[in-house]
Amino acid sequence: MNRSERSGRSGRSERSNAVNETNDPNVSNGPNVSILQNSVREIFSEVGALARVLDGYEPRDGQRRMAEAVASIVDTGGTLLAEAGTGTGKTLAYLIPAIFSGHRVLVSTGTKNLQEQIFFKDLPALQEALGIRFTATLMKGRSNYLCLHRWELYKQSFESFGSFESSGSFSFERSERSERPERSERHVFLPIVDAWAKKTETGDRAELRDLPENVALWNEISAEADTCLGAECPRYNECFVTRMRQRAAESDVVIVNHHLLCADASVRQSAYGEVIPFCPTLVIDEAHQLEDVATQYFGCSLSAYRVEDLVRDGERLLPALALQHTEEMTRALARVADHSRMFFSGLALARALHGSGAAQESRARYTAEGLADHFEEGTALAGALEGLEATLALAQPPAGAPDADSPAAGGLHLSTLARGALSEVEGHASGDINEAVVALQRRAGELRHDLRFLMRAADPDFVYYIETRGRGRSANADRPASAGSSGREATRLFLRASPIDVSRIVRDVLFERMRAIVLTSATLAVDGSFEYVKGRLGIRQAEELCVKSEFDYAAQALLYLPRHLPPPKAPAFAEAAAREITEIVTRSRGRAFVLFTSYAVLRAVQRIVEMALPYPILVQGTAPRTELIERFRTTPNAVLLATSSFWQGVDVVGEALSCVIIDKLPFASPGDPVTAARIDAINAAGGDAFADYQVPLAILALQQGLGRLIRHRTDRGVLAVLDPRLRTMGYGRRFLASLPPAPVTHDIEAVGRFFV
Numbered sequence: 001m002n003r004s005e006r007s008g009r010s011g012r013s014e015r016s017n018a019v020n021e022t023n024d025p026n027v028s029n030g031p032n033v034s035i036l037q038n039s040v041r042e043i044f045s046e047v048g049a050l051a052r053v054l055d056g057y058e059p060r061d062g063q064r065r066m067a068e069a070v071a072s073i074v075d076t077g078g079t080l081l082a083e084a085g086t087g088t089g090k091t092l093a094y095l096i097p098a099i100f101s102g103h104r105v106l107v108s109t110g111t112k113n114l115q116e117q118i119f120f121k122d123l124p125a126l127q128e129a130l131g132i133r134f135t136a137t138l139m140k141g142r143s144n145y146l147c148l149h150r151w152e153l154y155k156q157s158f159e160s161f162g163s164f165e166s167s168g169s170f171s172f173e174r175s176e177r178s179e180r181p182e183r184s185e186r187h188v189f190l191p192i193v194d195a196w197a198k199k200t201e202t203g204d205r206a207e208l209r210d211l212p213e214n215v216a217l218w219n220e221i222s223a224e225a226d227t228c229l230g231a232e233c234p235r236y237n238e239c240f241v242t243r244m245r246q247r248a249a250e251s252d253v254v255i256v257n258h259h260l261l262c263a264d265a266s267v268r269q270s271a272y273g274e275v276i277p278f279c280p281t282l283v284i285d286e287a288h289q290l291e292d293v294a295t296q297y298f299g300c301s302l303s304a305y306r307v308e309d310l311v312r313d314g315e316r317l318l319p320a321l322a323l324q325h326t327e328e329m330t331r332a333l334a335r336v337a338d339h340s341r342m343f344f345s346g347l348a349l350a351r352a353l354h355g356s357g358a359a360q361e362s363r364a365r366y367t368a369e370g371l372a373d374h375f376e377e378g379t380a381l382a383g384a385l386e387g388l389e390a391t392l393a394l395a396q397p398p399a400g401a402p403d404a405d406s407p408a409a410g411g412l413h414l415s416t417l418a419r420g421a422l423s424e425v426e427g428h429a430s431g432d433i434n435e436a437v438v439a440l441q442r443r444a445g446e447l448r449h450d451l452r453f454l455m456r457a458a459d460p461d462f463v464y465y466i467e468t469r470g471r472g473r474s475a476n477a478d479r480p481a482s483a484g485s486s487g488r489e490a491t492r493l494f495l496r497a498s499p500i501d502v503s504r505i506v507r508d509v510l511f512e513r514m515r516a517i518v519l520t521s522a523t524l525a526v527d528g529s530f531e532y533v534k535g536r537l538g539i540r541q542a543e544e545l546c547v548k549s550e551f552d553y554a555a556q557a558l559l560y561l562p563r564h565l566p567p568p569k570a571p572a573f574a575e576a577a578a579r580e581i582t583e584i585v586t587r588s589r590g591r592a593f594v595l596f597t598s599y600a601v602l603r604a605v606q607r608i609v610e611m612a613l614p615y616p617i618l619v620q621g622t623a624p625r626t627e628l629i630e631r632f633r634t635t636p637n638a639v640l641l642a643t644s645s646f647w648q649g650v651d652v653v654g655e656a657l658s659c660v661i662i663d664k665l666p667f668a669s670p671g672d673p674v675t676a677a678r679i680d681a682i683n684a685a686g687g688d689a690f691a692d693y694q695v696p697l698a699i700l701a702l703q704q705g706l707g708r709l710i711r712h713r714t715d716r717g718v719l720a721v722l723d724p725r726l727r728t729m730g731y732g733r734r735f736l737a738s739l740p741p742a743p744v745t746h747d748i749e750a751v752g753r754f755f756v
């Protein structure tokens with residue numbers, strides 16, 4: 001039987017709005033219950049398909065209620081907001097009705113882990129349990145796939161000249177190994193990629209286990225939207241991204257993540273990058289992350305890297321152009337490279353003189369006036385890009401001109417060497433080069449447009465800021481950077497514009513085209529209401545459902561709220577927090593996550609607890625995240641000190657994690673440009689940004705952090721929040737009301753007794 005035969009398509013009833021009601025399976029079905037809802041109810045019942053087939057499956061009332069609510073929305077269209085506490089089993093609760101609906105469904109997750117869990121574990125288990133046929137495609141971001149077109153151009157240039165540096169009269173300073181490939185790196189990894197590229201069926205770099213994660217070569221050959229020729233590409237039909245899209249378009253379930261979802265929506269208008277096929281039903285899991293991801297993708301960003309990529313791809317075309325175009329292109333590319341270097345170095349030097357010298361990452365808001373000193377260099381760079389566009393336009397053959405391989409071709413002539421190399425490698429070189437020239441011209445135009453937009457900094461819907469990344473602590477951080485070092489700093493500097501309010505964008509480009517939308521997460525409601533998330537994501541009307549956690553917090557957990565710590569802003573806080581953490585972790589015998597809101601406090605606490613505790617201490621930043629989590633799981637009595645990226649998406653089941661300690665209420669920094677702009681906008685519109693934005697955002701983050709502890713019915717442990725503002729400030733009550741329903745203690749000895 002296939003899923004259409006099992007769906008309620010032929011006999012759907014009228015819409016049911018009563019998704020908050022508990023439907024007793026023993027009660028006869030009312031007139032508003034559809035065939036789909038009935039099917040779902042049966043599947044999740046004590047004698048249903050899941051209980052019969054899935055090992056260890058236990059029917060859960062909350063899961064069944066959520067599944068029926070999803071069935072109702074999928075049946076009739078609309079939006080469902082479903083907060084499903086930990087242990088609900090929400091993935092099955094939305095997958096089953098979605099699959100049975102007969103509509104193609106797009107599932108977007110916040111993390112790659114959940115994406116893979118659904119594809120490799122949940123869907124195969126359902127296929128077996130339900131005995132129905134359906135197909136699914138896991139889609140990763142474009143940059144995970146090899147671009148056949150770029151790869152062939154890359155190989156051709158490499159084989160012809162040995163390296164790109166020798167082909168042109170200029171080159172950028174190579175400063176960041178992770179961003180720009182060194183020559184030795186090319187020699188080591190090129191044969192590995194070459195052997196793999198000849199046999200891969202998917203083009204997914206995950207198959208290339210010998211290629212390190214941060215190898216720069218991959219940036220030059222991956223299938224980015226920015227460099228894609230789209231349907232004009234001579235490799236379009238064989239392209240791995242095209243084939244992935246075709247597979248997805250024929251699938252019943254398509255699984256993506258929020259990054260791909262937003263990236264895809266942001267390029268939908270351009271016809272060059274869209275890969276996700278239309279799906280009438282959208283499920284957004286881990287929906288609390290959507291606003292952040294949308295903020296990243298619906299903005300604008302410019303860096304020296306982006307200009308370097310353009311220049312490098314231009315250099316790569318040089319051997320394929322006729323002599324007079326080669327010389328003009330070389331000059332045009334050199335002008336772009338020079339002006340880019342001057343512009344970004346000037347900005348970097350100014351940041352080094354006025355910015356936060358030792359910060360690992362920093363973001364500072366700017367205005368057009370603030371950029372006045374760099375206006376001339378920015379204008380010169382825009383002019384150089386315009387010159388490059390004009391040069392590229394001249395290098396294209398006029399419409400209807402003979403094939404470029406023909407001696408009569410008017411614009412684009414391949415050099416003998418390039419023609420030989422390309423035809424050997426590709427078999428049809430002239431079309432490739434022509435399309436590559438057109439694509440390069442388009443990219444130069446987009447860069448110029450973005451540069452002007454960022455220089456003007458005039459759109460009131462955007463916040464403009466300079467971001468510097470990965471700046472390490474120097475030996476003498478107080479000394480301003482020298483002119484020589486500013487070149488290196490320039491490559492780590494980004495000019496960005498982010499939308500202050502993504503609600504309209506998310507509604508227009510993501511939600512409005514969908515028939516049915518389900519947004520779900522373990523943390524979506526604040527103060528028992530969905531108003532916050534509705535406002536942030538532009539949701540006007542929605543059905544709402546809150547399913548409490550299946551876990552018995554009263555028996556499984558203890559909430560420890562010490563009373564004696566100073567306020568977080570007090571100079572003594574870090575030392576007092578370190579002492580308290582030592583006391584708690586001694587009683588839990590390690591086995592603890594300590595989650596911080598800042599690196600500064602983490603480092604201060606680390607120095608003390610490393611001396612005081614006899615347990616293995618793992619610290620964020622000393623190894624990749626997945627490796628640290630694995631080491632935590634497998635190291636007895638380990639303690640992990642971490643900041644924001646460990647507050648969510650980390651699952652450690654069992655005794656290895658028996659204690660979660662949080663140092664401060666996780667308010668977003670008001671010094672962050674995006675947060676500050678949002679606060680200003682809400683206050684300017686007559687709202688109360690603290691109560692309506694900052695507190696709800698922090699409550700959701702706190703719930704996520706505390707949610708790391710109890711991941712299974714057999715888990716037990718202590719949650720500790722050291723921040724005294726929980727009880728000293730008026731807003732503390734809102735946080736207290738949002739904490740898990742565990743017994744509360746202020747006595748450290750109770751923590752000791754819990755672990756006896």
Ligand code: SF4
Pocket residue numbers: 146147148149150223224227228229230231233234235236239240241242
């Ligand atoms: S269609 Fe785009 S991604 Fe695919 S091979 Fe061509 S340029 Fe690369």
